[in-house]
Amino acid sequence: xxxxxxxxxxxxxxxxxxxxxxxxxxxxxxxxxxxxxxxxxxxxxxxxxxxxxxxxxxxxxxxxxxxxxxxxxxxxxxxxxxxxxxxxxxxxxxxxxxxxxxxxxxxxxxxxxxxxxxxxxxxxxxxxxxxxxxxxxxxxxxxxxxxxxxxxxxxxxxxxxxxxxxxxxxxxxxxxxxxxxxxxxxxxxxxxxxxxxxxxxxxxxxxxxxxxxxxxxxxxxxxxxxxxxxxxxxxxxxxxxxxxxxxxxxxxxxxxxxxxxxxxxxxxxxxxxxxxxxxxxxxxxxxxxxxxxxxxxxxxxxxxxxxxxxxxxxxxxxxxxxxxxxxxxxxxxxx
Amino acid sequence: xxxxxxxxxxxxxxxxxxxxxxxxxxxxxxxxxxxxxxxxxxxxxxxxxxxxxxxxxxxxxxxxxxxxxxxxxxxxxxxxxxxxxxxxxxxxxxxxxxxxxxxxxxxxxxxxxxxxxxxxxxxxxxxxxxxxxxxxxxxxxxxxxxxxxxxxxxxxxxxxxxxxxxxxxxxxxxxxxxxxxxxxxxxxxxxxxxxxxxxxxxxxxxxxxxxxxxxxxxxxxxxxxxxxxxxxxxxxxxxxxxxxxxxxxxxxxxxxxxxxxxxxxxxxxxxxxxxxxxxxxxxxxxxxxxxxxxxxxxxxxxxxxxxxxxxxxxxxxxxxxxxxxxxxx
Numbered sequence: 001x002x003x004x005x006x007x008x009x010x011x012x013x014x015x016x017x018x019x020x021x022x023x024x025x026x027x028x029x030x031x032x033x034x035x036x037x038x039x040x041x042x043x044x045x046x047x048x049x050x051x052x053x054x055x056x057x058x059x060x061x062x063x064x065x066x067x068x069x070x071x072x073x074x075x076x077x078x079x080x081x082x083x084x085x086x087x088x089x090x091x092x093x094x095x096x097x098x099x100x101x102x103x104x105x106x107x108x109x110x111x112x113x114x115x116x117x118x119x120x121x122x123x124x125x126x127x128x129x130x131x132x133x134x135x136x137x138x139x140x141x142x143x144x145x146x147x148x149x150x151x152x153x154x155x156x157x158x159x160x161x162x163x164x165x166x167x168x169x170x171x172x173x174x175x176x177x178x179x180x181x182x183x184x185x186x187x188x189x190x191x192x193x194x195x196x197x198x199x200x201x202x203x204x205x206x207x208x209x210x211x212x213x214x215x216x217x218x219x220x221x222x223x224x225x226x227x228x229x230x231x232x233x234x235x236x237x238x239x240x241x242x243x244x245x246x247x248x249x250x251x252x253x254x255x256x257x258x259x260x261x262x263x264x265x266x267x268x269x270x271x272x273x274x275x276x277x278x279x280x281x282x283x284x285x286x287x288x289x290x291x292x293x294x295x296x297x298x299x300x301x302x303x304x305x306x307x308x309x310x311x312x313x314x315x316x317x318x319x320x321x322x323x324x325x326x327x328x329x330x331x332x333x334x335x
Numbered sequence: 336x337x338x339x340x341x342x343x344x345x346x347x348x349x350x351x352x353x354x355x356x357x358x359x360x361x362x363x364x365x366x367x368x369x370x371x372x373x374x375x376x377x378x379x380x381x382x383x384x385x386x387x388x389x390x391x392x393x394x395x396x397x398x399x400x401x402x403x404x405x406x407x408x409x410x411x412x413x414x415x416x417x418x419x420x421x422x423x424x425x426x427x428x429x430x431x432x433x434x435x436x437x438x439x440x441x442x443x444x445x446x447x448x449x450x451x452x453x454x455x456x457x458x459x460x461x462x463x464x465x466x467x468x469x470x471x472x473x474x475x476x477x478x479x480x481x482x483x484x485x486x487x488x489x490x491x492x493x494x495x496x497x498x499x500x501x502x503x504x505x506x507x508x509x510x511x512x513x514x515x516x517x518x519x520x521x522x523x524x525x526x527x528x529x530x531x532x533x534x535x536x537x538x539x540x541x542x543x544x545x546x547x548x549x550x551x552x553x554x555x556x557x558x559x560x561x562x563x564x565x566x567x568x569x570x571x572x573x574x575x576x577x578x579x580x581x582x583x584x585x586x587x588x589x590x591x592x593x594x595x596x597x598x599x600x601x602x603x604x605x606x607x608x609x610x611x612x613x614x615x616x617x618x619x620x621x622x623x624x625x626x627x628x629x630x631x632x633x634x635x636x637x638x639x640x641x642x643x644x645x646x647x648x649x650x651x652x653x654x655x656x657x658x659x660x661x662x663x664x
Contacts, residue, residue: 237423249440
């Protein structure tokens with residue numbers, strides 16, 4: 001009962017955070033200097049029209065997008081539409097529907113990043129725990145290579161991978177989400193083609209994520225390795241596998257927070273990956289939207305990130321209790 | 336009957352350029368059904384010896400010689416890699432700091448199963464839990480402890496759970512490495528009673544109890560060995576050692592603490608002048624000579640022999656010479 005009340009109280013905090021973020025989400029893009037319609041007209045008319053025509057087109061767009069109303073009215077409209085699940089139409093790709101633009105880009109981003117984050121988290125943390133326990137040469141090589149993977153600029157690593165495995169040794173295609181001449185559909189041929197395009201960007205993200213997680217876990221685990229409970233377990237000749245399991249379980253708590261944040265922000269897309277590997281995804285969508293001051297698209301993407309971050313954090317809050325019995329006890333109001 | 340006998344144990348830690356000679360030719364015997372106490376000031380090598388004796392030497396410790404004969408088996412102490420199957424089954428460790436010795440994210444029952452499975456891979460979980468419950472009951476712990484996490488147990492209960500787990504695989508020899516140092520006086524009392532019961536009920540055959548607390552040891556141990564700077568300087572039945580220590584270091588050690596006995600009230604405490612020797616350089620003579628009020632020229636030149644008289648022995652030139660005088664007469 002107290003657990004339920006605890007979760008409800010937590011939900012209240014999440015709702016408040018959501019409301020505040022929603023307001024920021026609306027107002028922040030509008031604080032950008034400039035005006036989306038200017039950009040749009042600049043592209044559409046290319047300076048050929050008379051200033052009078054420009055003025056008419058301008059006013060038409062302003063009225064069409066509702067930019068002639070004051071900010072407060074716009075905000076209320078935004079809230080009303082968002083609640084109905086209507087994210088409006090894109091300014092820059094008018095009359096494309098924002099919801100379907102995001103829906104087109106999202107599967108690529110999730111398919112690319114979710115496996116990389118989950119697998120990278122698992123491998124990175126295991127490697128970090130083993131390194132801390134084994135010490136010596138293994139530890140040093142893990143630490144140094146992890147440091148290299150995280151400290152080297154990501155685009156260098158990505159370009160090196162691209163050069164190595166797509167140009168020098170052409171195992172994988174060099175870019176794109178699928179080959180020229182195919183179109184996204186549910187066929188075996190397309191699936192094989194898409195996976196071969198997917199692999200390199202996936203690998204680049206996986207390596208970087210493994211590196212970061214391994215460093216984090218290693219620095220947690222070096223404290224666990226010297227803990228009394230590890231010594232006691234060793235004094236019974238427990239298998240290394242078992243003891244590393246103990247260390248992993250006790251050292252993973254802060255790492256789980258990292259996982260939640262990574263999952264939360266992954267829907268925002270991996271801009272650099274998408275650029276280097278010319279891969280479709282949310283990152284490019286958001287980038288172009290910001291350049292064109294396409295408010296509805298920016299808002300839709302940041303809202304998506306916002307919701308996923310909040311949900312992931314909420315799940316982690318609940319998960320903490322499952323991982324650490326002491327937190328569970330505290331949540332139940334026990335000692 | 337001798338349960339376990341440690342002979343000729345010499346070990347050092349690598350310390351940069353040189354070596355830190357932590358243990359020098361240490362030998363001990365544990366009788367069946369008895370408790371052997373090992374006492375000494377901090378840094379005398381008693382915990383290092385406990386780690387070797389319990390077959391859990393630190394990775395940085397180099398054991399250059401030594402054999403442990405326990406339960407009819409001879410264990411070569413210079414080869415730690417061969418120890419793993421013997422840990423917990425033949426020799427078990429009761430660790431320092433029992434409060435944190437339990438994995439905080441594992442239920443006691445699950446930890447017990449891990450421990451039993453380390454000795455017998457095919458043991459069933461239900462069988463583990465049954466055996467653990469029986470052992471917990473023998474130590475007056477309720478069966479609900481099996482399902483508890485460490486944070487749900489009181490300090491005293493945790494101490495008993497750790498003791499129950501340490502003896503779960505019925506080890507022949509239990510090595511207790513300062514298990515009492517973090518406990519309050521009444522918990523120490525309970526621990527002492529518990530260890531006595533382990534031996535009298537036959538749950539373990541013998542105990543080596545390592546501490547710096549002479550007063551506690553005088554109540555618990557059957558025999559006491561005094562260590563100084565990596566060597567055993569004297570070993571005797573507990574009563575004899577407390578009543579009439581022979582080695583000057585034992586005398587100085589006992590003079591510096593209060594042992595509850597008649598006449599304690601009026602006694603003055605004396606400290607030991609000087610400080611222990613630097614063990615990085617090998618020392619030829621008696622290690623205590625620089626601090627000893629009875630030191631002779633011979634003491635700094637030659638290492639004193641171990642002199643056995645009846646149930647006790649000590650390593651001091653003074654004892655050796657008075658013995659010679661007796662022999663000559």
